[in-house]
Amino acid sequence: MEVSRLHVESAMGVVILSLFCLWRYRTSLLRTRDSHSIPATPEPEPKELTEDAAGEKSIYHANKARLASGALFPAPDPLPDFSLETARTRDYVYVNKTLRYPYYQTMAHQPLSPNNWIELSSSYRWYLAEKKRVIAEQGKKVIDSLPENDAACGELLECVVDFLTTRYPGLFDRLAETRDEKELDGIYSHVTEERYQWSKGCPPEGVEGLRIISRLTENDFLMARGREDGHIYFVGGLVAFPGFYLLSEKIGKSMYDVHQPVPQFNQKLLVSVERTLKRMDPNAPFERSSWEIVDDNNLFYHNIATLSEGEKCTTDPGDLYLRIDRQAFRKLPRSKAIIFAVHPLLKKLRDIREDSPLVPALLSKIHQETSKDLMEYKVAPAYQAELLPWLEEATKDQIARGLLKGDEEVQNFRDLPRPIEIRVPPVAVP
Template identity: 65%
Template sequence: MDLIPFQYLGLAALVVTVYLALRVRWKHAGRNDNAPIDNKGGDDSSPASKSIWHANKEQGEEDVLRDPKPLLDFDLKTAKTRDYIYVNKTLRYPYYQTMAHQPMEIENWIEITSDYEWYLSEKKKVIESEPVYQGKKVLDSLPENDFACQELMETVIDWLPKRYPTLFDRLLRAQDEGSYDGIFNRVTGERFEWLEGHAPDGCKALTIISRLTECDFLMAREREDGHVYFTGGLVAFPGFYLLSEKIDKPMAVVHAPVPQFNEKLLMSVERTLKRMLPSAPFERSSWEIVDDLNLYWHNIALLPAGGKVSVDPGDLYLRIDRQTFRKLPKSRGIIFGVHPLVRKLESLRRSPLLPALLHKIHTESSRDLMVYKGAEAYEAALGPWLEEAMREQVESGLIGGTENVGDFREYAGQERDE
């Protein structure tokens, strides 16, 4: 075999290096930096394509999370979140208990939709119906968490005008008595200001947050015993539980009713949250089938044992709770952001493979998981409805009928109207 001259090897290495550099540029060419980051894969340079372990390993305690890129042409009337049916592995097959989380692009921390004003209105009704400083069922903070509430509020008011400059103004002004900080919400016309160095904390800070975002925020921290405890938050749209049931309790107690969680996931979840760095946030999503739009407390949660929902299966809703996780750098508070999103099942009837996917999840997943999700209240009616939708998709040629339902993400955006 002839040997390749050494200088040719050097030239080949140079060519490969130039090609790889250009390939990275080609990958990013034409990307809309103002759009929400999809995170469905393909870009190996994206933080969201890395594992949580690698994302944290590449960061240092001194690293600072970069600012979000501004949405300069944001249109509130048509605004949508990413489609969480296809993002974050919300729905998957086979379906089993897993953390199912991934690093989060900072642009995607807080998403605003065309329903923004409705969310804020509903949230205000819930908070005002449960006295903030007495009932504390949906808004509360332990003394150890008050500074974290302040830091969260300051983080939110710093981030929102940077990401959505057409919706929010940062209020920074100086007067004789000192400098003022705050935020103006152009959508609601509300203004929040305070003397610099005297920012609201605790429940007052959380109340201000409730007038700025569609998201709820559950808060936690690691205590001296090495476990993560829930220490407060704003949870106006829990659907099935109350903040007052979670506060001051460790994760093991809070998640005890969740099948397989403490046995399979608790140790990994706590370790991830404790090791998480402020510069490496992540996200995940969960789902439920519900029977109304009452995000505070769904009717299905009030049914007696053995009770059944009364609505037609097509009028049920797929509720997806998009969850974000951040650690605050000063207080070390652990922040769980929750954005509940709902889609009527009828609107998903023509989404390729989705009826088949939901059918398999409900019939082939661990029974204790489905019971925990409340499936007993609707599955007798939903099963035949999904089977009919599956037949319609085959007869219309939308699918062939032999596909692997786990590949349903390949059909994203191919929904058809009747």
Template identity: 35%
Template sequence: MIELVFLSAGVLLLLSTQFRNQIMAIFKRFSFASSSPVEEKAKSSPVSEAKNGKGYMGNDTIQEPTPLMITPEEVAMYDDRPWRPFRWPYHQTMSIFKLDINHWLDMDKYYQHYIDEKKRIRLKFGKQNFDCLPEGKDACVELMEMVVDHMVKRYPLLFVVLKNGDWATEGKIVRNEVTKEILDMTLPLKQDPLVFISKLAKEDFYIVKKNEKDGLHYLVAAAVPFPGGSFGIDQKIGRNLDVIHTDVPYYETKLKRSMERWFEKMRPEDPVERASWYITWDTMLKVNNIYQRPEFKPNLEADMKGTDLREFNVRVERQTLRRLPRSNAIIFTNHPVFYSIDEMKDEPMVPSLIKKILYEGPEDILKYKNFAFVRDHLSPYLDSLIQRQKDLGIITDETPLKTQPSYPFAYWVKDDTSKNDFQGWNNPSPSYSKAHMKTAGFDTAKLAPNE
């Protein structure tokens, strides 16, 4: 069956868009169940229990992704789901949703930039961002197999299998049609599994395993080029989650017990996702300006105040959690996505929610996310956007300020349910251009030494 899927993908490259859609309608009808964007946060398909054995189990273990037939050319204009994780009252919880497996490893127009940055950071900083302990090697191999199998099934026109050998005995060779790189994963592996993973997916990966002696979960491997803050993986690897989360507000009082219960019960067929956010005025991935230290950016406040208010972004950390069926390791992914405040200005209540949280959120969270550093500078701009929404009739003085019904996504996601999946999600704001690349002006010459 897999061989037929790959053959069909190669043929579809040559077909017109209209005919491709007709073929895919038939393909989906007889092969995979599809889901709409609105359903993704509340729906998950039943799958069988995990089985023991060699190699990644595929159909017998987890929900299969629906093929998304976008071409490398279409990726350059493809927008991912628009996250809006703003809620009020604002408090610290896990805030998890069922994960539609189609969105485990998403594709968007920033893909090439993220892959290029991963390579630069891996070669420059090494174990500060990429590392694996001996007890994590089996999980890294299993994760590599899972990532490869997911990408070639979800994006058949972007990742083409040149050699489809068995994982346990031969390995595979895959060509990345976006980067044009051939990834030879035949056995014995010629590179670390984390390197192959970093050449396929734009997400960061944390690999956690339970130590049966003390019952705690430890970080045993990580490929994390984009932590956003100033910490490195070398400070976290080999430590348990309690130590890693020491600085996280309310971890001990509110999150720890919930996380422990969740990890104990989590099954391979129960992946989840969540998102957190903070504000910055740049789109740098390894260390955002908001978390820079004086020795690297001594004039940080002046730089911040000299930045056009329309350039400020909400950096959303989109995260997923799932368990590997063979090694029993838990995989935590993180993917930073930038949304300018300007592109969200016509979305009901967004400027109001952001300002409310910046000033009235729990003090420990405000400090942890460094909101106090930017809020006074942003406040007049947010006030102008709030007044604009009132002038346009989007909100009134009587409109209750609360989490929006579409949380954690933009309100207009529901409007795209009838559109073809490969077109991506279309922001209706006149301030938004689908072709605009926030990272187009990225200049490595301006990076601080720790970036």
């Protein structure tokens, strides 16, 4: 027994000694790896959220694969034969998730095609003329820039010139030349016959740069940036066609303050929106759209926005407009300014009845079943009592004309035959 016990203790000692030597060897190996800068296997990072509060896939993750490759956001494809007289524009009723059922607050955004940052329509001349009039009459209410944003205005101008001269070479010339040993840059518009030129790398900044942009595009541009407190602030822009607000009411304010009146935004969307904008890569822009029902075609400020609480809209439902604002988001590479390029488009409801199957039924569902506070924010009580019966009749008319069977689900309206692009008629403001 004594011999057997000694054998067991001896065997245990050998095992313990072997384990100790193995531990010493592994520790030495790890130190050697560290001394040669060979990183150990990193601890797994916390799992990132891939959806926002409303269940939408994050645009960050939608672009993550392309960003990981280091690929630059490509230049747009040239349209050498583009003509304003025959130009057709994407129908914003169907772009993104503008209209959807059920309807709730969400960013509803998707990656932006490089071809679609700035779109020109057959009403290009009207947009420019109307924008010029609004800027002359409203001044700082619609065009302004804080000092911290002035350089970004110049950078934005360069980006606009890059895009327009590449995408529409028949309408715009790049004025890049050397004169008296001085390098110049700029743009010439064959539409307006206006010429803008500056020293290369020194474009006009601040409001001066924004004024030039106003003579080149149909878009409005709202500009924002992150500050040291971690929040996004609106710091300038060219906003001649806001419809329901003024730039002067927003400039210098945080995204939280600006969206205080918007139901559910600060509670449900603010955190994810600011996170998305702060980590957005300059090479990964995205787009979304918003909608309103309006009672006139004054893009600057609609009559319905001036109605007192409880006051009713008297416009015939068929003459109301569905206004859709396509918003393209980009971050400028140098200044890191966040750019909201907004392109408003109006479509009369009687035209939607004519060529947009199931959309009247969809609008009816949205107005009846969306949360009351959100529809009140959209001023729906001013027109809804008259509009709902009209939408019902419009749906019956579409069934009678064979555009619908009558058993379709409204959320599937994009699956029905309809024009991919539309002509945008000139908007005559009374």
